[in-house]
Amino acid sequence: MYGKFLVEGDKLVRELLTSHFKVDAIYKLHSANYEVRNRATEVITVNDLELRKISTHENPNLVVAVAEIPNFNSQIPNPKLEDGLHIVCDNLSDPGNAGTIIRTADWFGIEKVFFSENSVDIYNPKVVSAAKGSLFRVKCSYIDLPNLFEANRHIKAYGTFMSGEDIYTTKLNKSGFIVIGNEANGISPELLPFITDRITIPRFGKAESLNAAVAAGIVMSEFCRK
Amino acid sequence: MYGKFLVEGDKLVRELLTSHFKVDAIYKLHSANYEVRNRATEVITVNDLELRKISTHENPNLVVAVAEIPNFNSQIPNPKLEDGLHIVCDNLSDPGNAGTIIRTADWFGIEKVFFSENSVDIYNPKVVSAAKGSLFRVKCSYIDLPNLFEANRHIKAYGTFMSGEDIYTTKLNKSGFIVIGNEANGISPELLPFITDRITIPRFGKAESLNAAVAAGIVMSEFCRK
Numbered sequence: 001m002y003g004k005f006l007v008e009g010d011k012l013v014r015e016l017l018t019s020h021f022k023v024d025a026i027y028k029l030h031s032a033n034y035e036v037r038n039r040a041t042e043v044i045t046v047n048d049l050e051l052r053k054i055s056t057h058e059n060p061n062l063v064v065a066v067a068e069i070p071n072f073n074s075q076i077p078n079p080k081l082e083d084g085l086h087i088v089c090d091n092l093s094d095p096g097n098a099g100t101i102i103r104t105a106d107w108f109g110i111e112k113v114f115f116s117e118n119s120v121d122i123y124n125p126k127v128v129s130a131a132k133g134s135l136f137r138v139k140c141s142y143i144d145l146p147n148l149f150e151a152n153r154h155i156k157a158y159g160t161f162m163s164g165e166d167i168y169t170t171k172l173n174k175s176g177f178i179v180i181g182n183e184a185n186g187i188s189p190e191l192l193p194f195i196t197d198r199i200t201i202p203r204f205g206k207a208e209s210l211n212a213a214v215a216a217g218i219v220m221s222e223f224c225r226k
Numbered sequence: 227m228y229g230k231f232l233v234e235g236d237k238l239v240r241e242l243l244t245s246h247f248k249v250d251a252i253y254k255l256h257s258a259n260y261e262v263r264n265r266a267t268e269v270i271t272v273n274d275l276e277l278r279k280i281s282t283h284e285n286p287n288l289v290v291a292v293a294e295i296p297n298f299n300s301q302i303p304n305p306k307l308e309d310g311l312h313i314v315c316d317n318l319s320d321p322g323n324a325g326t327i328i329r330t331a332d333w334f335g336i337e338k339v340f341f342s343e344n345s346v347d348i349y350n351p352k353v354v355s356a357a358k359g360s361l362f363r364v365k366c367s368y369i370d371l372p373n374l375f376e377a378n379r380h381i382k383a384y385g386t387f388m389s390g391e392d393i394y395t396t397k398l399n400k401s402g403f404i405v406i407g408n409e410a411n412g413i414s415p416e417l418l419p420f421i422t423d424r425i426t427i428p429r430f431g432k433a434e435s436l437n438a439a440v441a442a443g444i445v446m447s448e449f450c451r452k
Contacts (some may be wrong), residue, residue, distance in 0.1 A: 096322055100437045108228045109431030134433050167452045204450055205335030207360050211326045214443035217436070224430055225394045 001051070003069050004056075005123035009061040015133030022068040027054050031063040056125045069123055071141075079143070081152050083175035085223055087113040090145060090191055091182040092212065095120050099130025101180065106134035108220045113140045114148060116188075149177070149194035156196045159187050160215055163197035164198030169220045172199075178223065180216045231349035232280075232434030235287040241359030248294040258288040267308070274371070281352045295349055302377050307378050309401035311449055313339040314332045314415055316371060317408040318438065325356025326439035327406065334361035334446045340374060342414075347398050375403070375420035382422045385413050386441055393448045398425075404449065405441045433440050 004024060007016045010032065016023060017034060029051060036043055046054070054064045079093060087105050093096050098120050103114050114121075114132055115193040122140055131138075149157060157177040179195065181187035187195065201210065201218055210218070230250060233242045236258065242249060242251050243260060251268040251391050252260055255277060262269055272280070280290045311330050324346050331339050341348060348357075350368055357364075375383060383403040405421065408412035413421065427436065436444070 047299045071419060100440060103433050104440050106431045106433035107427075107429055109429075118347050120351075130437070132434065137432055201333075201447065202450070203333055205332045207329050207332035207362055208358065209444070210333050211329060211356070212441070213437070214326060214330050214440055217440035218443055220429065221447065224428070 004066050004189055005069055006125055007065040007067050007128060007159055008055055010063055013063045013065045016067055019137055021122055024066045028063040031070055046129035078147045085110045086177050088177045088179045089115045089119050090187055091116050092119045093125050095126035096130045097213040099127040099170040101216050102131040102138050104217045104220055106138050108224050111139055112139055114143050116145045117142050145191055154166050156195050158197045158199050159195040160219060161198050162202055164200040166202055167199045172223050172226050181210055183212050231295055232351055233291040233354060234281055236289055239289045239291045241291055242291055242362055245362035250292045252291045254289040274385050292325050295322050306429045311336045312403050313364050314403045315345050316413055317342050318345045320409055321352035322356045322385055323439040326365050327355040327442050328357040329360040329442045330446055333397050334450045337365055339364055340369050342371045343368050346405055371417055382419050384423045384425050385421040386445060387424050387426055389424040390432045393425045398449050398452050402447055406438055409438050
């Protein structure tokens, strides 16, 4: 299954089929029907037991599709970007967080999410599920982050820290990288020289930190509000 | 284990021991040491294999504690609340979301989180883990939500919907219930009559919805910002 990933459940497979992703095969129960635009997509009717064997869920919902992992710009050594908001995930490890960040980016109209190569596999079934259909719309790619920042010195890099400029009152550009660090360790030391703006979400209570996906959501919301 | 719950891992158990929660027992490896203030807490040294049997993790981290579920105000039929921000979770079903909402409430200094009785069990290990230490600080309780709203007509109830007042520009009280609905179905029909203010997080992109914990985080952030 190199270069492929699973998409499970009726709703998600329907979204997949309206996307630009290549779909190799659809394994569906007899009762379910899917309209396939591409003749290269095989549609195979299976029984309950077979579907359960293919699925990663105990109780699969009607269908499992095999799709091809797209290759956006991870192979371009120095991807020059246009202005705009971009999400950068540095060593993000939790699949639920990765999927939720992709979904939130899609809500806020952010088109690109970059992941460091040591981040979680975004085609793992938990990410696919948490991202809902957003994985098929947002361009997600793995990339060498120092190279990305080097090639895009014209774009500010905003990193969230425990102390920094108050996101509610500081000026936020319309264009920027929003850099999200690892759940336990934050932004890696080797990326710190690329961070142009240190921002912080003010704390009013006692929690030591925020969940990475919640913090990312609040930061995206602030950028879009302003 | 009726009325008890497990707290797993070194960091979380240390936070538990500094909280007001009653701790019945601590099962720890020989190499770990915990200072116990209450003589009623049993400290039992176990070996690797025993710890793995007690723990819900495959690779437990040094310690598992058994704590008592506190009883805040779920048994009071009509709990009159003082002004302030309170979180209300209506039929919330995902443990990760529940824990994350408790953690986010703690970050924003919100002291009470109410759950409808059909919500996820907040003492389930996944909630405990996602809440980090915040479960020991924020007062969480299960309660009949219509009763809660009935008894507190002086407090506004803000519900998040796909269409409503733009949270960025609408006036938000310092006092209010922030009502978070079920992940798939939103706020239950029987609670709608109690919602005084319909608010919405503006959408700039294409995602159908936001994750419940992210939406809750953005709303809490907006209340605290203003």
